Amino acid sequence: MPSDVEQWKDELYGTDIRAEIERFAEEGWDAIPDDEHDAWFERFKWYGLYHQRAGQESYFMMRIGPPGGVLEPGQFREIVEIADDFSRGPAENPVFGNGWIDVTTRQAIQLHWIRLEDVPEIFDRLESVGLSTVQACGDSWRNIVGCPVAGKDKHEHVDADALATELHDTFKRNEAHSNLPRKWKVSVTGCDEGCGQGDINDLAFEPAEKEIDGETVTGYNIRVGGGLSRNEPRFARDIDVFATPEQAVDVAGGISALFRDNGDRENRYNARIKFLMDEWGPEKFRETLQEEFVDFELHTAGEDLRESYSYNAGEADGKHDHVGVHEQPDGNYYVGLNVLVGRIGVDEAYDLADAADEYGSGEVRLTQRQNIVFTDVPEENVDDLRSEDVLEHYSPDPHPFQRGSIACTGTEFCSLSIVETKNRQVRYARWLVDNVELPDGVENFHVHLSGCTASCAQPQIADVSLRGMKTRKDGEPVEALDIGLGGGLGEDPQFAAWIAERVPADEVPGAIANLLENFEEARDSEAQSFREFVAEREDEELADLIEPEETDYDDPFMHNTKRTWYPYAEEDDLDESPAPAQADGTPIPSDD
Amino acid sequence: MAIALRTLDDGAWISVDDSRRVSVSDVWTLSRGVFCECEPAYVLLEGFFGTGVDGSVVVADAVGQCLECGTRDSIDRLPVGRIVDGEFKPYSPEAVQSTLESDAGRQA
Numbered sequence: 001m002p003s004d005v006e007q008w009k010d011e012l013y014g015t016d017i018r019a020e021i022e023r024f025a026e027e028g029w030d031a032i033p034d035d036e037h038d039a040w041f042e043r044f045k046w047y048g049l050y051h052q053r054a055g056q057e058s059y060f061m062m063r064i065g066p067p068g069g070v071l072e073p074g075q076f077r078e079i080v081e082i083a084d085d086f087s088r089g090p091a092e093n094p095v096f097g098n099g100w101i102d103v104t105t106r107q108a109i110q111l112h113w114i115r116l117e118d119v120p121e122i123f124d125r126l127e128s129v130g131l132s133t134v135q136a137c138g139d140s141w142r143n144i145v146g147c148p149v150a151g152k153d154k155h156e157h158v159d160a161d162a163l164a165t166e167l168h169d170t171f172k173r174n175e176a177h178s179n180l181p182r183k184w185k186v187s188v189t190g191c192d193e194g195c196g197q198g199d200i201n202d203l204a205f206e207p208a209e210k211e212i213d214g215e216t217v218t219g220y221n222i223r224v225g226g227g228l229s230r231n232e233p234r235f236a237r238d239i240d241v242f243a244t245p246e247q248a249v250d251v252a253g254g255i256s257a258l259f260r261d262n263g264d265r266e267n268r269y270n271a272r273i274k275f276l277m278d279e280w281g282p283e284k285f286r287e288t289l290q291e292e293f294v295d296f297e298l299h300t301a302g303e304d305l306r307e308s309y310s311y312n313a314g315e316a317d318g319k320h321d322h323v324g325v326h327e328q329p330d331g332n333y334y335v336g337l338n339v340l341v342g343r344i345g346v347d348e349a350y351d352l353a354d355a356a357d358e359y360g361s362g363e364v365r366l367t368q369r370q371n372i373v374f375t376d377v378p379e380e381n382v383d384d385l386r387s388e389d390v391l392e393h394y395s396p397d398p399h400p401f402q403r404g405s406i407a408c409t410g411t412e413f414c415s416l417s418i419v420e421t422k423n424r425q426v427r428y429a430r431w432l433v434d435n436v437e438l439p440d441g442v443e444n445f446h447v448h449l450s451g452c453t454a455s456c457a458q459p460q461i462a463d464v465s466l467r468g469m470k471t472r473k474d475g476e477p478v479e480a481l482d483i484g485l486g487g488g489l490g491e492d493p494q495f496a497a498w499i500a501e502r503v504p505a506d507e508v509p510g511a512i513a514n515l516l517e518n519f520e521e522a523r524d525s526e527a528q529s530f531r532e533f534v535a536e537r538e539d540e541e542l543a544d545l546i547e548p549e550e551t552d553y554d555d556p557f558m559h560n561t562k563r564t565w566y567p568y569a570e571e572d573d574l575d576e577s578p579a580p581a582q583a584d585g586t587p588i589p590s591d592d
Numbered sequence: 593m594a595i596a597l598r599t600l601d602d603g604a605w606i607s608v609d610d611s612r613r614v615s616v617s618d619v620w621t622l623s624r625g626v627f628c629e630c631e632p633a634y635v636l637l638e639g640f641f642g643t644g645v646d647g648s649v650v651v652a653d654a655v656g657q658c659l660e661c662g663t664r665d666s667i668d669r670l671p672v673g674r675i676v677d678g679e680f681k682p683y684s685p686e687a688v689q690s691t692l693e694s695d696a697g698r699q700a
Binding site for chain 1 (some may be wrong): 598600601609610617657659660
């Protein structure tokens, strides 16, 4: 029997939702019938609107997805102005204030505290600069990720931006692909460093070469079925298909249609294509694709470039992220800036928009490590850009603990998360910078904090993986984290092994400090990477090296942050919530 | 009167009559043998995958982990509240619970 979600989608989905959003916005929050909340909030996701968690009713998260993370000149500033005008909550965040933008691990931007009544104006303003929230959430083609410096990088093999944009233009608002069994995440990599992170996507285009009719053609090998969620991580499987740039959209459409027609619509927990791939295997998948979903002969896979992948790949030669100053093929530079946990306050975001305009082309790109990149900076401008005050915090040369930090949204807004994340990860990074010496030779050290098994912070592909949990300490339930080690991408990607479970959150910085000290003592040599060190040891031995302990690190979020309406409010009890609220923020009284 | 029951948002909630009433990430206290051999077992619920009614009792199927022994498993038919005069009254996660045996009235 199809799920409720499938029935709601059958009744109304896709572009038809827009008129209903505008109607509700015009009439106000109360116009949404009480007994239709679940259905409408599910549909709103298709337009990038996600109802915030309990205690925050009537407020929405809005996601904006530029393909490949490319924000053309003017687009970043418009988003900042929208955040300034509309993304303000009823209480302050102690670290980030009130009003910010979040850069996500899928090269999108999220705004919080959005009121339904403001959505039509926001949509108009986004569209006026060529942006959209369409399919940013929901069961369809999500934001297409890829090399964030496509077209600007010396390591480029094939133009990922061209394909990402073509896929975006073809499959957004495309009725035949609007209603899939589940979310559909696509990655396009064009470089020889592997920065598209294709291995963890439903559908991955990876650079390759193929001899066709006596000529060497550059294009893409195809992998399918990657993903991290639900304690069921999978790397995408090689389906032995090479697509020329001209064939790529048709192959993508065929695979999307295969998923549409064969994915599980009765059980949403079994609906992602990784489970279909488990069931079928790559050979049957390719056979079905060839026989039923494309009308030309598929090429077998070409020669890939995975051997040179360096992105998030331990100590391999090459770039591990896009932070820093890098020369473009045209002699200009791109400058990657570190954004700790992806969050930028509105005031600083204006300064960054100004700097991008003044010293570069005004283009701002978003990376899958929650950072931003300014492109097209002439050599003579690089020093002036670097001396801007705002780059002290959003640095092209950050400390490795800051550079390596990623955190998801957490209990601040998210329904699924078990623990507070962003503020905590900021505190962790600051404590580690102040208290822990990285072992000699360690220049990249990735710590990813995800609030739950949905894995939005991609914890399984970090040196130190942190995943939200609870434990009991001194007889009381407290927020805790599972600790995993040794994950990463590269030629041979590896998921982290979960080594220590239910470590109280206030003992995690001490655990990382002890782990690094023990690593330095026990490693073979300075040349041995942390990932290699982990790979050659059994879990039990690694567990002995973690040694969680309390330190002078102070964690103000040990209580059940989910039982609050907002974890940082002075009166944080759910009963004190000002939600739901009218458009002007006035609380709407409960019927009870 | 019919009650609308469903899981929402990737199993983050049990929705009762279109209102998010039971959340994941709470620690439930369960009697020995219901989930593991701990007495009592403190079980963190990480996700709901089904819900239903048994008489007036609302039950949930969930994935969870014991905070003491670390057992990670699914639990079927955990009573999470009651319907009283058409209103949902949630149970406290801190109160010791056992699961129901009957298989009537389930909705995935």
